[in-house]
Amino acid sequence: MPLFPRKGAASIAALLAAAAISFTAPAAFAGKADDTLNAAFAAEPEPLDSYKIAGRQGLILARHVYDGLLYKDLDTGEIVPALAESWERTGPLTMEFTLRKGVKFHNGADFTADDVVETLNTVITPEYGTRYAISVDWIESVEKLDDYKVRINMSKPFAGAVEMLADALPIYPHEAFAAGGSEGMAKNPIGTGPYKLVEQEPGIRYVFERFEDHYEGSPKGKPAIKNIVVRTIPEMNTQYAELMSGKLDWIWRIPPDQASRLESRVNVLSAPIMRIAYVGFAPLANGGDTPIANADVRRAMIHAVNRQAIVDAFAGGASKVLNTPCNPAQFGCEQDVATYAYDPELAKTMLADAGYGDGFQIEMIFAAMPRPVAEAVAADLAKVGIDVVLNEQQYAAGVGKWRAKELPAFFSNWGSYGIGDVVFILSNFFGGGADDLVQDKEVQEWVTTGDTATEDSVRLENYSKAVKKIADEAYWMPMYNFNVNYGLNPDLVFTPHPDEFARWWLSSWQ
Amino acid sequence: MLGFVVRRLTVALLVAVAVSWLSFGLIFMAGDPAIAIAGSGGSAADAAAVREAYGFDRPIVVQYLDWVTGVLGGDLGRSVYFNMPVSEIVAARVKVTLLLGFLSFALALLVAVPLGVVAAMFRNSIVDRLALGFAVLGQAIPSFWLGLMLIVVFGVWYGIVPISGTDTWRGYILPVLVLSYYAMPAMMRVTRSGMIDVLDADYVRTARAKGLPGWLVITRHALRNAVLPLISLSAVQLGVLLSGSIVIESVFAVNGMGRLAWESLLRSDLPVVQAIILILALIYVALTTLSDVINALLDPRIRGRRA
Numbered sequence: 001m002p003l004f005p006r007k008g009a010a011s012i013a014a015l016l017a018a019a020a021i022s023f024t025a026p027a028a029f030a031g032k033a034d035d036t037l038n039a040a041f042a043a044e045p046e047p048l049d050s051y052k053i054a055g056r057q058g059l060i061l062a063r064h065v066y067d068g069l070l071y072k073d074l075d076t077g078e079i080v081p082a083l084a085e086s087w088e089r090t091g092p093l094t095m096e097f098t099l100r101k102g103v104k105f106h107n108g109a110d111f112t113a114d115d116v117v118e119t120l121n122t123v124i125t126p127e128y129g130t131r132y133a134i135s136v137d138w139i140e141s142v143e144k145l146d147d148y149k150v151r152i153n154m155s156k157p158f159a160g161a162v163e164m165l166a167d168a169l170p171i172y173p174h175e176a177f178a179a180g181g182s183e184g185m186a187k188n189p190i191g192t193g194p195y196k197l198v199e200q201e202p203g204i205r206y207v208f209e210r211f212e213d214h215y216e217g218s219p220k221g222k223p224a225i226k227n228i229v230v231r232t233i234p235e236m237n238t239q240y241a242e243l244m245s246g247k248l249d250w251i252w253r254i255p256p257d258q259a260s261r262l263e264s265r266v267n268v269l270s271a272p273i274m275r276i277a278y279v280g281f282a283p284l285a286n287g288g289d290t291p292i293a294n295a296d297v298r299r300a301m302i303h304a305v306n307r308q309a310i311v312d313a314f315a316g317g318a319s320k321v322l323n324t325p326c327n328p329a330q331f332g333c334e335q336d337v338a339t340y341a342y343d344p345e346l347a348k349t350m351l352a353d354a355g356y357g358d359g360f361q362i363e364m365i366f367a368a369m370p371r372p373v374a375e376a377v378a379a380d381l382a383k384v385g386i387d388v389v390l391n392e393q394q395y396a397a398g399v400g401k402w403r404a405k406e407l408p409a410f411f412s413n414w415g416s417y418g419i420g421d422v423v424f425i426l427s428n429f430f431g432g433g434a435d436d437l438v439q440d441k442e443v444q445e446w447v448t449t450g451d452t453a454t455e456d457s458v459r460l461e462n463y464s465k466a467v468k469k470i471a472d473e474a475y476w477m478p479m480y481n482f483n484v485n486y487g488l489n490p491d492l493v494f495t496p497h498p499d500e501f502a503r504w505w506l507s508s509w510q
Numbered sequence: 511m512l513g514f515v516v517r518r519l520t521v522a523l524l525v526a527v528a529v530s531w532l533s534f535g536l537i538f539m540a541g542d543p544a545i546a547i548a549g550s551g552g553s554a555a556d557a558a559a560v561r562e563a564y565g566f567d568r569p570i571v572v573q574y575l576d577w578v579t580g581v582l583g584g585d586l587g588r589s590v591y592f593n594m595p596v597s598e599i600v601a602a603r604v605k606v607t608l609l610l611g612f613l614s615f616a617l618a619l620l621v622a623v624p625l626g627v628v629a630a631m632f633r634n635s636i637v638d639r640l641a642l643g644f645a646v647l648g649q650a651i652p653s654f655w656l657g658l659m660l661i662v663v664f665g666v667w668y669g670i671v672p673i674s675g676t677d678t679w680r681g682y683i684l685p686v687l688v689l690s691y692y693a694m695p696a697m698m699r700v701t702r703s704g705m706i707d708v709l710d711a712d713y714v715r716t717a718r719a720k721g722l723p724g725w726l727v728i729t730r731h732a733l734r735n736a737v738l739p740l741i742s743l744s745a746v747q748l749g750v751l752l753s754g755s756i757v758i759e760s761v762f763a764v765n766g767m768g769r770l771a772w773e774s775l776l777r778s779d780l781p782v783v784q785a786i787i788l789i790l791a792l793i794y795v796a797l798t799t800l801s802d803v804i805n806a807l808l809d810p811r812i813r814g815r816r817a
Binding site for chain 2: 044054182202231233368393399412413416
């Protein structure tokens with residue numbers, strides 16, 4: 001889902017803030033009183049089968065219900081045991097997992113190797129239609145060694161395997177899953193997670209209750225808050241009103257200008273996330289007949305855009321200008337790279353030297369990005385003589401045109417599935433696939449080596465080379481990393497994480 | 511009369527078919543649905559898998575005929591987004607929209623007709639001016655703004671009604687108020703102008719002259735004739751209300767048809783979009799036919815006219 005699905009036509013945040021001061025109604029924050037966390041999303045969550053969810057909303061809910069074999073502690077960056085007690089690589093393409101005993105599903109069933117085997121062997125089949133192939137296509141098969149031991153046979157080396165097993169590939173109870181399939185799990189989600197779903201109107205309202213038998217030693221721990229109610233409220237202004245009157249405890253993705261106005265009344269947190277904004281250049285667009293094919297033109301374009309001013313004006317919070325085609329928080333995202341400072345005069349000189357002294361016209365589509373940001377980029381480029389024909393399109397339409405090689409520049413964003421490893425961004429854009437409109441063989445090889453090597457040092461070395469060359473050649477104009485503004489009930493303790501996964505099981509009341 | 515109705519129905523159904531065909535094609539023009547479904551993190555391979563799984567790689571005409579065959583067999587298909595039968599999703603949401611629509615319509619009518627009659631009876635008086643002012647205001651105020659203001663005043667300041675959601679009947683209060691205020695002005699003005707025409711008519715003067723009490727003249731003779739244009743207008747207004755308001759449903763987090771249609775369009779959920787278009791087309795067909803019949807019942811001149 002786009003990060004900015006709608007722009008509120010009017011703001012009542014300021015009005016509400018003023019109202020709150022003049023009408024000092026008793027702050028009846030209901031959430032704490034009845035131990036219920038009331039949260040809202042603007043977009044409708046998808047059905048709660050994690051393997052088919054694209055949007056973050058549904059994935060957040062699913063992670064409260066289901067557990068994976070492993071878990072990533074984002075504070076330390078370590079992968080820790082979850083449903084698997086321990087694991088080891090037993091060969092270049094095999095991993096063995098010893099499973100935890102005494103784990104119960106919400107329906108009372110015991111967790112065993114059968115659940116792991118049934119779940120993973122089902123979701124890797126093409127007929128199942130797992131949403132993102134990258135998440136499971138590295139699994140060849142899963143074998144049961146005994147009731148509490150399984151082996152995963154990999155179909156190819158994949159450096160992101162362990163990251164994927166860390167809560168992104170949940171384990172379903174085998175009997176229920178075999179009987180109901182994806183639809184059954186979505187209708188009646190059963191997991192081992194810290195919360196169980198007790199009621200749902202799909203896409204509209206979800207009620208969760210703490211699962212008292214959640215296994216001892218879970219990295220998610222025992223939640224402090226007993227109930228969670230999640231509703232879909234599409235209009236942000238309505239969310240603010242609910243939050244201020246104490247009927248909501250948690251909202252997110254508040255636009256920066258609104259966030260500052262809400263601060264007087266509720267707790268507003270801004271936290272950086274993995275998602276980054278970028279302008280992708282396509283030297284191969286239109287059969288290579290584009291000024292973008294000239295590296296100096298690309299470099300000049302980056303020099304021409306005052307990215308710092310854009311970040312200050314529109315992104316705010318924890319956002320920073322990027323120089324790399326990845327988030328510096330990701331493993332393998334080399335930061336010692338060529339940079340292009342804002343220098344419109346230099347940009348003009350470079351364009352003149354490249355034979356474009358009179359400027360040129362270029363089409364740029366932006367999708368899932370705020371219009372003002374795209375307009376600011378176009379305005380800066382206009383100052384050096386580049387006439388940007390700006391087009392806002394739905395993400396699908398924009399990407400379709402990009403993949404058809406009809407678009408020299410595409411302005412959008414990429415979330416890396418919230419995972420702190422460049423394997424989830426570089427290979428998509430520079431690994432030789434349909435989104436790679438650079439087709440730099442050297443970069444492709446480095447990226448592929450980095451994606452498949454098991455040694456961290458080998459991975460780092462290859463990614464470093466790839467990232468450096470991408471910066472040198474200015475294949476991308478990296479823009480900035482996103483931040484998310486959360487609006488919270490002042491009584492609620494909530495820690496945001498850079499992967500955009502809300503962990504309500506860690507929340508508590510003050 | 512019967513021939514007239516049958517012909518109207520046939521034309522309306524043809525229109526519905528044309529609309530559904532157009533919408534089917536337009537969705538494909540708005541971008542590849544497979545990419546939209548694969549989501550913003552989807553690779554080209556993911557989109558290709560979706561394309562094959564949902565049959566988007568077949569010619570549009572084939573996909574359309576496939577859908578039509580299903581509908582004729584009573585199967586609206588499955589939602590791509592919710593992986594549920596479309597009928598289940600629509601059934602859950604259509605109830606909310608119908609309730610909201612009928613309540614708003616009833617309230618609008620209850621206010622518009624008496625107001626229009628009174629305004630016409632006391633033409634150019636202060637009452638008339640106030641009534642017209644009230645209507646103009648309703649026409650001029652954007653409903654999302656009115657909705658948000660009502661939320662601020664009655665939901666946040668006074669806290670006497672729920673801000674959003676329709677968990678209880680109280681959740682309907684604000685959306686019904688806003689929607690009916692949106693529908694009311696046109697109905698009030700049509701009533702007023704209809705009444706003004708009629709009040710000057712000879713038969714009303716005759717009715718008064720033969721000593722009928724004023725209220726009887728108004729209700730039995732004047733209003734009965736004045737409401738004919740109101741009925742045609744009401745059919746349209748009710749259609750608008752029943753098709754669900756994207757704006758009102760969004761502001762008040764009411765999960766009705768309007769928002770479902772909008773969201774489904776954005777996520778290229780073809781089967782849901784098609785089902786909603788079909789339902790709306792049927793609603794309009796039913797309403798227009800109904801208004802024609804009522805007009806015919808009220809007005810012998812229409813009944814007698816050969817269609």
